[in-house]
Amino acid sequence: MKDKNKNFHYPENPKQIKFPIYAGQLSGRNLFPAVTHFISAKRTTLAEKLEKRYGKGIELTSSGSAALVLALAFSGAGPGKEVIFSSFSCPNVIDAVLQSGASPVFANLDDDLSLSFEDVKNKVSERTCAVILTHVYGRKENMKLIEWAKEKRIRVIDDAAQAMFTKQAGTFAGGLGDFGILSFGPSKPLSSIGGGALIARKEVLEKNGRLPMEQRKQVNADYYAYMRQQRIQVLMRSRTLSFLLRKMGVQTSMKTSKLEVLPKTPATVPLLRMHPVRQAMIEYQLSKMERLVKDSSRNLETAKCIFAQAEELYGIKMIQPQEGESLNYLTIVFPHEGQRYDCSAYLAAKGIQTCWNYLPLHLIPLYQPYSRQEDEHSLWKRVLSLPFKPPLGTEQVKYIAETVLAYAEQKNKK
Numbered sequence: 396m397k398d399k400n401k402n403f404h405y406p407e408n409p410k411q412i413k414f415p416i417y418a419g420q421l422s423g424r425n426l427f428p429a430v431t432h433f434i435s436a437k438r439t440t441l442a443e444k445l446e447k448r449y450g451k452g453i454e455l456t457s458s459g460s461a462a463l464v465l466a467l468a469f470s471g472a473g474p475g476k477e478v479i480f481s482s483f484s485c486p487n488v489i490d491a492v493l494q495s496g497a498s499p500v501f502a503n504l505d506d507d508l509s510l511s512f513e514d515v516k517n518k519v520s521e522r523t524c525a526v527i528l529t530h531v532y533g534r535k536e537n538m539k540l541i542e543w544a545k546e547k548r549i550r551v552i553d554d555a556a557q558a559m560f561t562k563q564a565g566t567f568a569g570g571l572g573d574f575g576i577l578s579f580g581p582s583k584p585l586s587s588i589g590g591g592a593l594i595a596r597k598e599v600l601e602k603n604g605r606l607p608m609e610q611r612k613q614v615n616a617d618y619y620a621y622m623r624q625q626r627i628q629v630l631m632r633s634r635t636l637s638f639l640l641r642k643m644g645v646q647t648s649m650k651t652s653k654l655e656v657l658p659k660t661p662a663t664v665p666l667l668r669m670h671p672v673r674q675a676m677i678e679y680q681l682s683k684m685e686r687l688v689k690d691s692s693r694n695l696e697t698a699k700c701i702f703a704q705a706e707e708l709y710g711i712k713m714i715q716p717q718e719g720e721s722l723n724y725l726t727i728v729f730p731h732e733g734q735r736y737d738c739s740a741y742l743a744a745k746g747i748q749t750c751w752n753y754l755p756l757h758l759i760p761l762y763q764p765y766s767r768q769e770d771e772h773s774l775w776k777r778v779l780s781l782p783f784k785p786p787l788g789t790e791q792v793k794y795i796a797e798t799v800l801a802y803a804e805q806k807n808k809k
């Protein structure tokens with residue numbers, strides 16, 4: 396890894412970003428009702444709402460990772476056991492497996508980005524206790540794999556941190572397996588201050604004692620960190636203000652992805668119950684999601700038309716949502732490696748933030764010891780995620796997609 400930037404990082408932090416990849420939802424007008432809840436969060440019904448949505452029991456946790464560690468414990472994960480999942484994912488997944496004490500086993504994805512049933516069958520052993528489905532970019536998973544696992548008495552953990560609004564087999568993602576995971580972190584479909592949920596049969600959850608409650612001051616800290624980020628985004632959207640800030644020599648820059656800093660040690664998370672104030676804020680946002688999901692999918696439709704042209708002319712493909720899928724990223728796939736670095740540098744200069752999801756876990760030095768295979772997928776070197784979520788509207792998404800076309804055009808001329 397000599398030249399980190401060119402190998403797998405997006406270009407240096409763009410300094411003037413007008414189009415951030417992660418949407419803001421707690422900002423502006425929307426903030427005030429949330430603050431009202433914030434002050435009088437005596438009783439929330441978030442757990443009940445989610446129980447209805449999935450027809451199962453819900454344990455609200457301080458983070459999605461905490462829910463995943465719990466699901467793994469319920470699945471019998473521990474020393475001497477193995478857990479199978481894709482390495483094309485964020486470090487949270489492998490860190491949770493390591494925290495459980497089990498050994499991570501990587502399996503490939505199929506072309507539609509679902510976990511490969513074939514490869515899981517290659518990797519299964521008598522030590523396998525669970526398979527984690529991660530719904531890459533919000534995509535659906537393979538139902539045959541789930542049925543097979545059931546017969547084999549291998550637990551299926553349906554990690555819907557990236558896919559809370561994707562529907563499959565008559566249920567929202569998270570409801571497919573023995574256990575489901577939701578995350579309410581800022582980069583997730585319901586972008587909030589953080590928090591998580593474990594979905595499981597009520598009898599299973601009841602067997603576990605109550606978790607200790609997280610501290611209120613942690614909720615406050617997460618809230619203020621989130622609002623700070625939101626305020627920066629609002630400032631950046633204002634032309635006059637960003638001009639003034641530039642004149643004063645203030646650079647609004649954003650740290651945008653976990654790719655930027657490679658983990659040196661696996662993270663361990665505390666296993667805590669969600670504070671009612673956090674619940675109240677997430678519940679408020681959940682009530683607003685229908686509209687946001689609709690606007691996001693309309694924005695994807697807008698991009699689709701422009702990328703149809705990009706595919707025909709330059710071979711740049713957009714990952715299209717299939718029936719029932721609500722994607723968490725607008726991701727394009729370049730025909731050649733190296734184009735994504737060029738293109739993300741080109742876009743950064745125009746104020747458009749991008750994200751390289753994901754650097755495969757088995758290529759991160761910390762997790763290399765768990766790699767048993769060659770890197771069979773070249774996909775990771777060719778994918779680039781673009782901003783598309785509200786508050787961005789049709790015009791802005793059009794501009795972003797057309798800027799990618801402009802990049803391809805000038806590149807082709809050379």
Ligand SMILES: *Cc1c(COP(=O)(O)O)cnc(C)c1O
Binds near residue numbers: 460
């Ligand atoms: C983000 C994420 C998690 C962890 O959620 P946190 O709330 O950030 O702890 C777990 N699994 C997947 C697939 C994720 O994307």
